[in-house]
Amino acid sequence: MKPAAGWTLRSSERIPWWSTLRMRLILSVSLVHVILMGGFIWDAVNEQSAGIRTELESRGHSLVNLMAVASTNALLSEDLASLAEVTGRVRQQPDVAYGLIVDERGEVLASTSGGDVGRPLAAVRPDIARPRARLMRLEEPVRVAGRVVGTVYLGLSTAGMHRELQRIRNEGLLFILAALLIGGGAAWLLSYAITRNLHRLGTAVRRIAGGDLGARVEIRSRDEVGMLAKAFNGMLDSLRETSQAVVREHEKRMDAERLACVGELAASIAHEIRNPLAAVINSVSLIGEPELDADDRNKVRRIINGEAGRLQRILESFLDFSRVRESQLERHDLVDLIDEVITLFAEDPDVADGIEIVRRLDVPQRTAVFDQDQMRQVLWNLMRNAVQAMGGHGRLTVSLATRSPCRLRVAIRDSGEGIAPELLGKVRRPFVSGRKGGTGLGLAIVQRILMQHASVLDIASQPGAGTEVAFELETR
Structure with missing residues (x-):
């Protein structure tokens, strides 16, 4: 059984990979997976980051409080050795950028660097008033009986904290990438399980379209x-x-x-x-x-x-x-064939001098698929019928027009007396002729040949206004 025209599926038709069902499933599942996993991982990263920052601040506050407590008595007695011992212990703590003990006059009494003692605070640490981005500045006043006798300054470097935060963020990105790969793999397996069966259905449909009902x-x-x-x-x-x-x-x-x-x-x-x-x-x-x-x-x-x-x-x-033999369909130049038949027909002795032959063959598409010998016979028979219908005087017009991108229309029109309405629907039948002495098989032979070319003979006629016979041929 041949497939019905208009719904034949071609195996060469391919859907672009970005619009396939499999790719859409992979993208959608992977996107959902990444959004969910990315949200969870990013929350965990932010929570760890906040914990590290809080821990550093807590450690800084504890350290500056200890410095203030340890330096109270030494400030009252201005015991520089004890104060130096306090800053020496502070210097050994991690992430300490500087530690200063300043009296109430603003002079440095002890420093973790050891060389700032006796100098004004502003000259020693101008950055205390302008904290840097990677430095946490802490200070604690030392009070005795409600009176401020000095101030403890502590600077903690946040470089280590930022390195740790960057490491955590990088690990989070790696986890998100791993989630993307795992989600993509799971989506591919899911889409493969679904589209594999759909592909089998599509293959079966193509076989049916090709006429295989046993699929x-x-x-x-x-x-x-x-x-x-x-x-x-x-x-x-x-x-x-x-x-x-x-x-x-x-x-x-x-x-x-x-x-x-x-x-x-x-x-x-x-x-x-x-x-x-x-x-x-x-x-x-x-x-x-x-x-x-x-x-x-x-x-x-x-x-x-x-x-x-x-x-x-x-x-x-x-x-x-x-x-009528089986047609051998091949691609030929239809305009050349029509010109050849018109030239031979014009030289035929049976064509009277009173017949004017008009060519209208200017079309962009010249080639069509037909049997050259049979199409020559079709054109000759139709032109001969047209000349016989005009009785020796009139105009014979042979025209070629483009009906669609894949079809050409050949039309032969005469200026004769036309065909009687009662005969118009019968002239394609064998032994039916409107001309005295005609056998009535010319148009029947033409019709059989055109049927082998997947075409039909179209006849339009009005009594006294001439007749036009036409047919169409495939261009591919």
Whole structure:
């Protein structure tokens, strides 16, 4: 069974990879996975970052408080050695950038660097008033009986904290990337499990479109795709049974049409040869009469010869109709063929000088698919019918037009008397002719040839306004 026109699927048709169902499943699942995992991981990273920052601040406050407590008595007695011991211990703590003990006058009494003692605070640490981005500045006043006797300054470097935070962020990004890879892999497996079965369905549909109704989808899953496959196979069984019934009915109808056509042809042949055959029989019986004179005998001989020639023409036309060979379809230049036939036709002795032949062949697409010899016969028959319909005077127009990107329309128009309305629907049939002496097989032969070219003969005519016969050919 051939596929119906208009819905044939081609295996060469491919969906772009970015718009396939598999890619959309992978992207959607991966995106959801990354958003969820990224949100969780980013919250954890921010929580760890806040914990590290809080820990550093807590340690700084504890350290500066210890410095203030440890230096209280030494400030009152201005014991520089004790104060130096305090700053020395502070210097050994991690992340300490500086530590200062300043009296109430603003002079440095002890420093972690050891060289700032006795100098004003502003000269020693101008950055105390302008804290740097990677330095945490802490200070604690030393009070005795409500009076401030000095101040402790502590600077903690946050470089280590920032390094640790960067490490945590990098690890978070790695976790997000790992989540993307894992989510993408899981999405690919899920999409493969789904689209594999859909691909099998698509393959089966393409086989059916190619005419293979024996295609089946082997899917044993119990999910929705499995149910679809089961319903699809059931549809195929029903379609195959229906197709077989249609084929059987078509064969019966074709057989009936063949018998009807044979009967119609037999009746047409009998009708066509009855009159000339009766004339021949009667003439033969008369020619044997002894009382016929020479003139009558010659007249009877002329009748016999004329009717015998008529019978021969009828039989030759019928043989031409019955022996139309299979078309050999190839791509040819249609304009060149039409020009060739017009040139030969114009030189034919049967074409009167009063016939004007007009060419209208200017089209962008010149090539079409046809059998060159058969198409030459089609053009010749149609042009000959047009000339015979004009009675020796008139205009014969041969035109070529583009009907669509893949079809060309050939039209032959005459300026004759036209075809009677009662004959217009019958002239394609064998042995039906509106011209006296015609066999009625010319258009029938043309119609058979065009059918092999997947085309039909279109006839438009009005009495007194001429006739146009046209057909279309595929360009690819």
